[in-house]
Amino acid sequence: MSLLSILLQVAVDLAPYAKLGAGIGAGIAAVGAGIGIGNIGRGALESIARQPEAVGDIRSNMIVAAALIEGAAFFAIVVCLLILFI
């Protein structure tokens, strides 16, 4: 722990670390969106395979759910953009 505090003393200006945090945050948001939408895709494809005549309904519901998940991911993106530019 004392090693860590010595290292933090070297880093006088912490602004680059804030940008590092923003980058990592945006990356994690992308991973979260990818996992979520991937799950939706899996569920949609399995449902279509089970009942091919319901393709239309399943497709619209899949797109709605994907848009909602993207909304949540975009919250994180907006926060990271605020860190970088404000």
Next chain:
Amino acid sequence: MHRLTIILLSFLMAVSASAFAAPAAGSSGQEGESGLNPGRIIIDHIIDSHEWHIASIGHTHISVPLPVILLDDGQLHVFMSSKFHHGHDAYNGYRLMPEGEYKGKIVKVLDDGVTIDSSDPLPLDFSITKNVFAILFSSILIGIIFISIARSYKRREGKEPKGLMSWMEPLILFIRDDIALPSIGHHNYMKYMPYLLTVFFFIFFNNLLGLIPLFPGGANVTGNIAVTMVMAVFTFAITTYKANKNYWVHIFNTPGVPWWLKYPVPLMPIVELMGVFTKPFVLMVRLFANITAGHIIILSFVTIIFIFGNINVGLGYGVSIFSVVFILFMTMLELLVAFIQAYVFTLLSALYFGMATEEHH
């Protein structure tokens, strides 16, 4: 554990070394040797502005000046923004600030034309800015299209649709049959159709116009959080005004929830009340972030060409081939996103209206 500290140590040393090398300039990035500032270029194309910039050839800027309308202490000032000469000159005691705390805003300056009048720096700004002009343009376009369609429907009563009618009819029927009718119910869905149609076509047309890089298109209207906030506020207002007793009972006295979540400390009502406010808020942020992110990605691909071009002209031409392919791909994706975001906003508004007017089953 020892290896972990060595890795962490070398990583942190590298980061702090670069922190010393390039002084942290705060916001949008450093300027290259040739004065190219990609962060600034991208941000300037996303935000609102008092003139419509079309091209810059060398040092001459070609832009369409827009009217500036200021209300200051009860006095109205109206003039064209070309009097500001792109932020170089003050006019009539006002100045467009290119940098600093009031960047992009019109501030009141003292008689020497430079120092800001700090007692009352910002007049009330009702100017026709780029976004306002784009909203007026798209509203007039929507008005022309739909009023002419309405007239055609009256003239061709009972006959098949022709021309512009047949173009818009699938979308209008889609909103009625797949968005309004299932969400609100056949009893009173017609009352909400005008609002849903307006919101859908406003968002859709503005999204599409924002993708066209030529003059009256290319303004980032739906990526302006004030515009999306107003639409979300309208949805919230209609939901709250039209809500019936069932809706409020579901919020403050949710059926099926144990009593100890409601009585001494009203946890459930507080959570539900937060939900009432977060739903329109998310509506606002979803549209804003989707459209702005799409525009930023396309602009980044364009700026990459200039960044590489500054290093080496040949490299610039080479990168431009790949970049243009990516830009085309992203624009196709943005067309899809334009429709999907309009659809999701309208669908969620219809769902909220349906939940607000639902009868007891």
